[in-house]
Structures are given as C-alpha cells and as structure tokens.
Amino acid sequence: MLKDYLLVEKFPLFWCSGCGNGIALQAIVRNMDKRNWTRKNTVVATGIGCWGKADDYLSTNRIHGTHGRALPFSTGVKLANPKLNVITIMGDGDGITIGGNHLIHAARRNVDVTAIMVNNLNYGMTGGQYSGTTPKSSLTKTSVYGHVENGFDVCGVVKAAGGSFVARCTVYDVNQLEKIIGQAMDHKGFSFVEIISPCPTHFGRNNKLGDAPAMMKLIKENTISIKQAEGLDFEELRGKFVTGIFENREQEDYSTAYQKIIDGLQIKQKVEDKDEPKEQFIENDVSAAPGRKEITISGVGGQGMILCGTMIANASAINDHKNATLSTEYGTETRGTFAKADVISSDDEIFFPDVTDPDLVVCLHQIAYERYTGKLSEKSKIIYNSDEVTPDLAQSHKEIGIPITKIAKEIGNTAVANIVTLGIIAGYTGVVSHSGAKEQIQSFFGSKSDKILQMNYQAFDKGVEVAKYL
Template sequence: MSKIKYDDYLIKEKLPLFWCSGCGNGTVLGAILRAFATLELDKKNTVVVTGIGCWGKADDYISTNTFHGTHGRALSFATGIKLANPKLKVIALMGDGDGATIGGNHLIHTARRNVDITAIVVNNFNYGMTGGQYSGTTPEDSYTATSRYGHIEPGFDLCKLVEAAGAPYVARGSAYNVVQLEKLIRDGIEKKGFSFIEAISPCPTHFGRLNGMRTAPQMLKWIKENSVAISGAEKLSREDREKKFIMGKFTDKDIPDYSQKYQSIIESCTAEAGGGINNEI
C-alpha cells in the first residue's frame, strides 16, 4: 500500500477552501488528489493547468506544478506544456463555462488531436463565479440569472461532443458518487492520449437556488434521481434516456497520441536523411 496520502498534494496553508458552502468543487478536488496519491504521481513531473471561474481556483490548493491561464484557454496552455515536455503528466481543470462555452473550440480540437492530457470539467450548469448566468450545458427549461423565464437552448452533452471529436477516453461521474468519480479520474490519468472526465457537481448558490434546490443535499438528491448507469440507460427509451445524466465510462480505446505520431515523423525524416538532421522539422 502506498504511503503517499491525498493531503500530500494539498496546500493546507491555503485552507479553508474558497468555494461556497455546499459547492461540489471540494468533493471533486478530493477525488482528484486521492487519484494522485493512488498513482503516486511525482509532483515535480505533474502540471495542473486551470482557467478562469470557480473551478479555476482549484490550483490554489494543489502542491504540484500549476499554471493559471486565461478564460477558455486552459487546454491551449496544457497542449503547449505537454508538447514542450512530453514526459510531464498534464491535467487541465475547467468548468463548463471555461471548458465548453468559452473554450469549446479548444476542447474539440484537443480531443481531435489526441494530445496526451487529462481534462476534468466540473459541470455545475452555469457561470457560478460571475452570478449564475447560463452556460453551454445549462439544461433547457431551467432558470438562471440570464434566463429568468426559462432557458430556451438545449445544453451540450459534453461527453458525446468529445467522443465524436475522437477522444480515446471519455467518462462522466458526479459529486454524488465520489468513489466512482475517483476511479474514472484515476483511469483517465493513466490513459495515453486525451482523456476527458465530466464531473456533475452542485451549485446551490445560483443554479440550485433558482431551480428549487437551495441546499447541497437537495442538489445531490436531484443529481442522484436524474442519473443512470450506462447499463441501466440501455434499457430506457430514447426519450427517457435523454433526460438522464448517464454515468460511467463511454470510451476507452488505445490509439497513438499526438506526440507518438510526431515522433514517428521525426524518425522517418531522420532515416531518409541518413541520420543527418536533428529533431526539428
């Protein structure tokens, strides 16, 4: 058994956590740090990249290398870090606003390129830090600070989006089932190539309050009642399935990642030149 504990990756001097009472971010952070400990990640060779938003504050508490970037660009910075030093373990933490609404184009293309990064998106269905405006994942007919008469847009299914873009590892968990979430994160970090984990998480301060769930227990109950495992979803009608958060691992396949493909080009060019070129193309 590993002697490394989750709090070996936690900056205790920064406690208490920044987030609102009942926010699911602390729960997800705990799952991530326990996954780090189980995998015994070397802090010197691990980089956590964040963007802007409530979940973007997570890097304040993590004792690995961290990089705090601009809104919607966490995956761009993470890509640069990974390609500059492929030996690093790179994890990008984003919210639904940061990762999918502002940064949706980067999400699609990072998945398409299959860069060896683990992306963990905490989905609380709104822009929590700036007052609860709707995001690209806000459920249709729900209420937010900018949809006071009901949201008229359908929300993105991020897992379907990333899977369609070509990511080899795609999974969804929630702050309700922490054990499953931790395992999905751990498997994603171990995966070679782009791995994507969506974590459904409560925001009682804004989304919950405006939708009849003013407390964290009420939000967690809502997540539980509206979730179904992949095996259970297969038994539902298409209409009923679309109303549920399907939980589990959707894709787990082995395909060459971006760095592997790039290295093969270098080796091919070097062979054609008789070994007379360096590793720059």
C-alpha cells in the first residue's frame, strides 16, 4: 500500500498550491509499491530546495544532505551496500547548477542509483532566482530585465557524460511519468529522469504564465516527442519540452565492476598465501576486547597519527572482524600543523563515524594536546607524549605521560613513534588483537627492507610492554 511508504501524519504537503512535486512524489511511491521495495532496503537521498523536502514525507531510510551533494551521498550508500535500492531526489539547483560536477561524474561512473531531478526552472525555495536551467529571456528575481543565458539541456549533459538511462517527462503526462520512473528503477546502472514542472509561484508569476491550470496547459501545448524533435534546429526547439527516453543501454555498473576487482585481488591473495605463507603472529597474542571503543589519536603532521589510526581501523575491521570507522582531521600544511584520527571499533553497528565521547585521547604534541583535550567526559583517559607535551594540571581526568619520542629514538628512529603509540593503544585498551596489529604492520611495511619491518615490530612490542604498567 502507498501508505506504507508515506508519513501521512506530516500531511498536508509543504509545497505551494499548483506545484507538481506532489505528482512526482506519487509516481515514485507507486513504483516502489509495484516493485515491493521495502522501507528497510530503500534509501532516498535528497539535497536542498523545494523538491529536496520530499524526504519529509517518506518512511524509507533517508539522507538529507547539503546543497548539490545528494549524488555523492547516494554513491557512498550504494557502494557500501549494493543490495540497497537507492533513489536520489534533486531539483535543478541541486542537480545541475550547484551539483553539476557530481551529476556528470555519477553518470560517467554508471553508479547504480536512480536520480530524479524535478526541473522547476528557477530556485523556488529561495525566492525565484535563475538557475542553470532557466530559459533564455525569462524573468526571475535575479534577471528582472530578462535572462541572457541559455539553460542547460540536462538530459544532453547526462547522456554526453555516459549515463546509461536518460529520460525526460513532465508532470502533465502522468502515465508517461510513472512509466519512465519505473523503467529507471528497473535499469541496472545510472538512471536519470528529468521531470519538467515549472514553479507556479515564482517562475509562472514572474513570466505572467497564468495560474497552475494555465501552466499545465502550457506544458501540454509545448511538449513534443523525441521523434517530433528530429530535424528541428536550436531556435525551433526553444521553449519546447522534448520528452521520452534518450538513452537506454546495458552497461556494467560501478558496483559490479568494483566487486570484480575485489574478487580478483582475493583470488590473487589466496594464491600468494598458498605459495608463500604469511608470517603468523600467534605466540603471546592478545585478542581484541569485546564491546565498543572510541579513540582519538592526535599530534602534528609528519608524526604518522593518521597512519596509526588507519592501522587500528584496518586491524579491527579486517583482522578482528568487528565494525570500525576512521575519520581524520588535519591542517593545510603537510608537517607541523594539527593532525587527528578518530577510530571507533564496535561489535555492534556504528551510526556516526566521529568520536564524540572518547575512551582514550592520545596526544603526541602540544598543539594536539591543546586542541583535543579541552572538553572530555569523566570516563576519558589521556595519554600524552611527555617529550613534547606539558600537561594541564587542572585537568580532572586521568592523564598518563609516556616519553614516546625517547622510546622510539632508543629503538632506532623517532619515525616509529606512531608504531610505539599503536602498541600502547592496543595494550592499554584492547581495541585490536596484537596479531591483527602486526598483520597491519606487515601490510604497510612488508615491502620495505627487513630492517625497517623488524624495527616496527619492535616498536609495537615495546608499546605493548609499556602499556602493561599503565
């Protein structure tokens, strides 16, 4: 039932009287129902604008992103879980004016999402400014004497960029609209549907096109098929809405192509493992502790904090088979400015990647200490590099100073301070198994000389040893 996909308690709709967005939304929901898509296996990503408000009324999984960025969100969702049905809802501002760069690259990649752009020919929500699709000579809030630019042929742009399904329809011809959206949903690859729905409140009023019924009549009278458009030149097509399917071809989608690479690498790895067994790290191993850990690893550029965080996240996800996220922050300079890695490892799902209540904050430099230890909860512990950090004695939570730089220097090179830190974190928190951490050291340094590899193993072991006394 259509009600299964709608939050009816949020009705009536936000849109102005006479707006075609409700017609477009109904066509989408009807096609979801026909295909038995569920609320759990469907994700709708939206951006900013009138049409971007459509997710307010949907009960599916939803992402309301920033202006022009609905497609990157959709791409990320689809790559993370190719089994999901992903729909991107965009206006002409979101889709081609601000988000045009993302549109052409999503089409080029042939990401398996259905992108539905309602083109109301202006920026409706913000007052009627012209957009990238506003027709030449039109009157808008920002072109009061007539628009001097030609509007994009968005379907032409998407087709040229490589979109494998490209179509245009209008809110007047509801049967064609519903049929084309259904075909787009069934298509494997990037599907783009442009829906012509001129804004009655701003575009229609500014250009004296009459009320909403009059504008529907205008759409009807100016719509022609692709076949009818053949042979007409640019000027003859001005003001016409050419509808139909411009491109519909089979092409391997991005997720499928990417999975083939992964499968190939896995096969290659199995062969390599069979021919040359990897070093085993079983003796004296300590398994990853159960539960959830949130850790912030900070310092300055050049200290390898992000590499340390990457190793922990990889070890947790790849070697220990837990859920893990990594998010990073760093300044514009390569060296000497702040650098931070947030790592979350959990037996359960993780819904937000940034550390908000850390179990442990590690600081290898004064800049990081001053930046990241100001607002912590009572449970948070701080480990700081006593060679580089002067602690704030007013801190109320537990702080531990360790001469990490000195330890790394004694091992043979201050560059391994981040691996000493890795060992301290693994030993102190149990966030990863020791064998998993060493697998990551092997992965990152195995191609270098045996001396460098062994020095990093030694640095990790030393960090673990130090952690025993904390």
